[in-house]
Amino acid sequence: MNTAIRMHPSDVDLKMAAETLAKGGLVAFPTETVYGLGGNALLPDAAKKIYAAKGRPSDNPLIIHLSNPWEAENYAVTCPLFYKLAVAFMPGPLTVILKKKDCIPFEVTGGLKTVAVRVPSNKTAHKLLSFCKFPVAAPSANLSGKPSPTTVEHVIDDLNGKVDMILNGGACTVGLESTIVSIDGDDLTLLRPGAVTPEMLAPFCAHLTIDVGLERPLHKDEHPLAPGMKYKHYAPNASVILLDGNKENIFAFLKEKQNDPSVGILFEDGILKRLNGIRCISLGSTPNEEAAKLFSALRAFDKLPEIKTIYAPLPSKSGIGLAVYNRLIKAAGFTIQKI
Numbered sequence: 001m002n003t004a005i006r007m008h009p010s011d012v013d014l015k016m017a018a019e020t021l022a023k024g025g026l027v028a029f030p031t032e033t034v035y036g037l038g039g040n041a042l043l044p045d046a047a048k049k050i051y052a053a054k055g056r057p058s059d060n061p062l063i064i065h066l067s068n069p070w071e072a073e074n075y076a077v078t079c080p081l082f083y084k085l086a087v088a089f090m091p092g093p094l095t096v097i098l099k100k101k102d103c104i105p106f107e108v109t110g111g112l113k114t115v116a117v118r119v120p121s122n123k124t125a126h127k128l129l130s131f132c133k134f135p136v137a138a139p140s141a142n143l144s145g146k147p148s149p150t151t152v153e154h155v156i157d158d159l160n161g162k163v164d165m166i167l168n169g170g171a172c173t174v175g176l177e178s179t180i181v182s183i184d185g186d187d188l189t190l191l192r193p194g195a196v197t198p199e200m201l202a203p204f205c206a207h208l209t210i211d212v213g214l215e216r217p218l219h220k221d222e223h224p225l226a227p228g229m230k231y232k233h234y235a236p237n238a239s240v241i242l243l244d245g246n247k248e249n250i251f252a253f254l255k256e257k258q259n260d261p262s263v264g265i266l267f268e269d270g271i272l273k274r275l276n277g278i279r280c281i282s283l284g285s286t287p288n289e290e291a292a293k294l295f296s297a298l299r300a301f302d303k304l305p306e307i308k309t310i311y312a313p314l315p316s317k318s319g320i321g322l323a324v325y326n327r328l329i330k331a332a333g334f335t336i337q338k339i
């Protein structure tokens with residue numbers, strides 16, 4: 001397939017992208033979290049094409065994207081808590097699970113009676129969605145099992161030749177996928193942590209439950225509430241080991257390792273400034289920067305085949321830290337080394 005790549009998408013390009021989606025084609029587009037691989041959410045065949053292009057199991061449900069939260073009632077059963085969350089966090093990096101209406105095909109929801117709804121704030125995404133008279137189903141625009149794409153180059157690497165169009169929107173500002181919550185009356189359950197943090201959600205609900213699988217490996221008879229969280233995610237080719245200990249001990253450990261050609265170091269600037277190894281990639285110096293840089297860094301390590309082990313920090317679980325922690329601990333297959 002010949003993929004049309006638009007590095008500076010104009011309104012005409014976005015209208016063309018909306019027409020492509022209307023006819024059942026696939027368009028990759030930027031959002032503030034990660035790039036999405038969009039298809040018309042009312043067409044079962046578009047969902048099938050999305051799964052085929054990503055190489056993704058079709059029991060893993062897709063999120064539907066809208067230009068405005070007030071459209072949600074056309075596709076899902078809304079409730080007072082949904083609207084409270086919509087006023088506070090939409091457009092933005094929050095996805096809410098609601099009971100689906102009949103117009104949303106089971107191909108989109110992986111057979112579930114619920115549907116995930118999100119209203120992205122990215123300007124290109126917003127304009128594209130406002131040109132569409134239908135919801136756009138979009139998983140992250142990566143091949144299944146790869147880190148989610150946070151630049152157009154990542155999308156081109158994974159999907160060029162497999163989709164009709166790719167729209168550039170620069171680097172994603174958040175860099176980790178949206179927060180996902182489900183609603184039960186006045187209660188919320190966090191299914192995937194993201195930039196809308198538990199601390200931000202708690203004031204809006206009676207109880208906030210955090211799915212146990214977000215912080216520890218699940219036992220054989222346990223299942224995550226978001227089906228996609230069960231798949232191996234975000235794993236680079238090298239093994240990732242998270243270091244837990246005080247800063248000075250970690251620095252001493254990394255100093256020993258920094259000249260080993262099979263070792264990559266993925267750490268915050270504070271530590272990297274004191275090392276002179278060449279296989280070091282920075283996570284920045286704040287939790288928001290860590291979120292924005294993580295997936296790019298994991299992809300960059302994949303381009304260095306000599307690296308067999310990547311050492312990274314064990315992030316704090318507060319604020320957006322919980323989202324960074326969740327992605328890193330999965331990339332590491334829950335391997336933590338005490339230092």
Ligand code: TXA
Binds near residue numbers: 097112180226
């Ligand atoms: O930030 C994001 O959410 C990005 C951008 C493109 O919007 N999208 C994204 O989609 O991350 P995806 O497909 O890579 O992840 C969607 C997650 C999966 O873990 C899936 O299992 C879960 O959402 N999910 C979708 N529908 C669900 C439902 N009805 N019930 C429970 N989990 C659901």
Ligand code: MG
Binds near residue numbers: 139140148
């Ligand atoms: Mg994904």
